[in-house]
Amino acid sequence: MTKQQQRQLTLGVFLTRHGHHPGAWRQPESIGSGRPDFAHWAHMVQTAERGKLDTAFFADFVGQSGASTKGIERRFAFLEFEPLTLAAALAAVTSKIGLVATVNTNFDQPYALARRFASLDHLSGGRIGWNIVSSLADGAARSFGADPSFSHADRYERASEFVDLTRQLWDSWEDDAFENADRESGVYLDPDDVHPVHHKGRYYELDSVLDIARPIQGHPVFVQAGNSDVGRDFAAKYAEMIYAAAQFIEDAQAFYADVKGRMARFGRDPDHLKVMPGLSFAIGRTRDEAQDKFDALEAAVDFRGELNLMGQDMSGYPLDGPLPDLPEPANGKGRWKQLTALARRENLTIRQLFLRFNAVRGHRVVIGTPADIADQIEDWFVKRAVDGFNLIPPVLPTSLDEFVDLVVPELQRRGLFRTEYEGSTLREHLRLPRPANRNRAAAPAPSPVLEPAS
Ligand SMILES: Cc1cc2nc3c(=O)[nH]c(=O)nc-3n(C[C@H](O)[C@H](O)[C@H](O)COP(=O)(O)O)c2cc1C
Numbered sequence: 001m002t003k004q005q006q007r008q009l010t011l012g013v014f015l016t017r018h019g020h021h022p023g024a025w026r027q028p029e030s031i032g033s034g035r036p037d038f039a040h041w042a043h044m045v046q047t048a049e050r051g052k053l054d055t056a057f058f059a060d061f062v063g064q065s066g067a068s069t070k071g072i073e074r075r076f077a078f079l080e081f082e083p084l085t086l087a088a089a090l091a092a093v094t095s096k097i098g099l100v101a102t103v104n105t106n107f108d109q110p111y112a113l114a115r116r117f118a119s120l121d122h123l124s125g126g127r128i129g130w131n132i133v134s135s136l137a138d139g140a141a142r143s144f145g146a147d148p149s150f151s152h153a154d155r156y157e158r159a160s161e162f163v164d165l166t167r168q169l170w171d172s173w174e175d176d177a178f179e180n181a182d183r184e185s186g187v188y189l190d191p192d193d194v195h196p197v198h199h200k201g202r203y204y205e206l207d208s209v210l211d212i213a214r215p216i217q218g219h220p221v222f223v224q225a226g227n228s229d230v231g232r233d234f235a236a237k238y239a240e241m242i243y244a245a246a247q248f249i250e251d252a253q254a255f256y257a258d259v260k261g262r263m264a265r266f267g268r269d270p271d272h273l274k275v276m277p278g279l280s281f282a283i284g285r286t287r288d289e290a291q292d293k294f295d296a297l298e299a300a301v302d303f304r305g306e307l308n309l310m311g312q313d314m315s316g317y318p319l320d321g322p323l324p325d326l327p328e329p330a331n332g333k334g335r336w337k338q339l340t341a342l343a344r345r346e347n348l349t350i351r352q353l354f355l356r357f358n359a360v361r362g363h364r365v366v367i368g369t370p371a372d373i374a375d376q377i378e379d380w381f382v383k384r385a386v387d388g389f390n391l392i393p394p395v396l397p398t399s400l401d402e403f404v405d406l407v408v409p410e411l412q413r414r415g416l417f418r419t420e421y422e423g424s425t426l427r428e429h430l431r432l433p434r435p436a437n438r439n440r441a442a443a444p445a446p447s448p449v450l451e452p453a454s
Pocket of ligand 1 (some may be wrong): 014058059060061102104114131132133134135223225226227229230231232243244245260331333334389390
C-alpha cells in the first residue's frame with residue numbers, strides 16, 4: 001500500500017441549528033424556530049456518527065448581539081446552546097464521534113477551562129476537541145466588560161499563555177495517578193505523581209494542581225481557525241486541526257503549504273495538523289436538481305434586514321451597485337481580502353457578493369450529484385489542498401442526511417474514507433499522537449528494573 005493510499009480523508013461537520021445558508025431557516029425541512037431543542041442536536045450528531053465522521057463542531061460567537069439589536073429580527077445569527085454544556089449532553093447520546101467545542105480565551109480562566117475540558121474528555125471517553133478562539137467582537141467585549149481595544153497581537157499572545165497553562169494543568173497529574181489507591185496501606189496516591197503548577201506570566205499567575213485526573217487524550221485535540229500571520233503561527237505551534245475558508249484550489253494549496261511549512265520551527269511533524277477548509281454543497285440525483293435546490297435557497301434570502309458583508313454594514317449602499325472601497329475590518333482581515341479580490345475579479349454587485357461569498361462565509365460550494373461532490377473532494381485531497389473538509393451543510397438536518405446517505409458511501413467505495421471507526425478517541429480517529437506528560441518526559445529516566453535471578 002502506498003503512502004498516498006494510506007492517507008485518510010478527515011471529515012467533520014460544522015453544525016448550526018438551521019444550517020449555514022441564510023435562507024435555510026425558511027425552508028420547509030428546517031426546524032422552524034429558535035427554541036432550544038436538544039433532540040434536534042442529538043439527531044444531527046447521531047447522523048454524523050452514522051456517517052463515521054471524525055468530528056461534530058460547535059462554534060461560539062458569544063455575546064456578539066450585545067453590540068446592537070438593530071435588525072435583529074431578520075438577522076441570521078448564532079443564538080445557541082453554550083458549546084461545552086451542549087457537548088456534555090451529546091457525549092451521553094453518542095459513542096464514537098469527536099465533539100469540538102469552541103471557547104474564547106478572552107472570557108475564561110485557564111484553571112476553570114482546563115478543569116471543564118478534562119471533565120468532558122473523561123465523560124466522553126476521550127472525544128473532546130477545543131476550538132481555541134481569541135476574537136473580540138464589540139458586542140462580546142461589551143457583554144463581558146472586556147476592553148475592546150485589546151489588540152489582535154496581544155490577544156494571540158494571551159491565548160498562547162492561556163493554552164500553555166492549560167497544558168501544564170492537565171499535566172499536573174501522571175496518567176495513572178488515580179489507579180493505585182491501596183485500601184490496605186491507606187495510601188490513596190503516590191505524591192511523585194503530582195506536579196504542582198507555579199506560574200507567573202504576563203497575563204496569568206497561579207499556584208495550583210488540577211482537581212481532576214489527566215484527560216484520557218492527554219489533552220483535548222487543539223483546533224484553531226487563524227488566518228492572519230500571527231494566527232497561522234499560533235496554529236503551527238499548537239493546532240492539530242485547522243479550519244479555513246477557500247473557494248479556489250490555488251488558495252487552499254497555498255494555505256496548506258504555508259501552515260504546514262511553519263510547523264518545523266516549532267519542532268512539529270506536518271502530519272500532526274489536519275487542514276480542514278469548509279465545504280458547502282447541494283446534492284441532487286442530477287446536476288439540474290442540485291442547482292434547483294441551491295437556487296431555491298438563494299431565493300429565500302431576505303435582503304430587507306440589516307445587510308452586512310463579513311461584518312461590514314452595507315445598508316447605506318445600493319444592493320445592486322459595486323462594492324465601495326472600505327477600510328479592512330479589525331477582525332477577519334484575511335477573509336475580507338478574499339471577498340474584495342472576488343468582487344474585483346468578477347465585477348460583482350453587493351447582492352451577488354452576498355450570495356457568492358457572505359451567504360457561505362467564503363467557503364467553497366459544490367453543486368451536483370454525489371459522484372460530482374466526491375470527485376471534487378478527492379481532487380482537492382489528492383492535490384494536497386486539504387487533509388479533509390469541515391462540512392458546511394446549507395440546510396440542517398436534511399443536507400447532512402443527504403451527505404451521509406449519498407456522498408459518504410461514494411467516498412468509502414473509492415477507499416478514501418473509513419467504513420468503521422478503528423479507535424475510540426478523537427486522537428485515534430485523526431491518527432494523532434497522544435501527548436506525553438511533560439513532567440515525565442523531563443524527569444530522569446527510571447533506573448532499570450532488574451529481573452530476579454532465576
Ligand atoms: C470554520 C471557522 C469557524 C470559526 N469559528 C469561530 C467561532 O466559533 N468563534 C469565533 O469567535 N471565531 C470563529 N472563527 C474565526 C477564527 O477564530 C479567526 O478569528 C478568524 O479566522 C480570523 O483569523 P485571525 O484571528 O488569525 O485573523 C472561525 C473561523 C472559521 C474559518
